[in-house]
Amino acid sequence: MYIVTFHTQSAAFMYKRLLEQNGIAVELMPTPRRISSSCGISARVFDEEALKFLIDDLDGIYSEELNLIIKNE
Numbered sequence: 001m002y003i004v005t006f007h008t009q010s011a012a013f014m015y016k017r018l019l020e021q022n023g024i025a026v027e028l029m030p031t032p033r034r035i036s037s038s039c040g041i042s043a044r045v046f047d048e049e050a051l052k053f054l055i056d057d058l059d060g061i062y063s064e065e066l067n068l069i070i071k072n073e
Contacts, residue, residue, distance in 0.1 A: 006042070026043050029041070
């Protein structure tokens with residue numbers, strides 16, 4: 001499982017729509033408190049394939065243990 005954070009709520013919804021259009025399951029959820037994010041909505045994905053769909057407003061990608069994998073400055 002991965003948690004994807006975003007800079008804006010609209011980016012979270014755009015990412016969800018993009019994944020669903022490509023047949024990848026995604027679930028929006030509140031951003032865990034341990035993760036610093038400028039947006040309170042994150043996406044939970046279970047398929048590593050989802051990580052291929054990166055968007056400009058992506059803030060970071062975290063592992064199930066909430067370890068940072070990718071940070072988009």
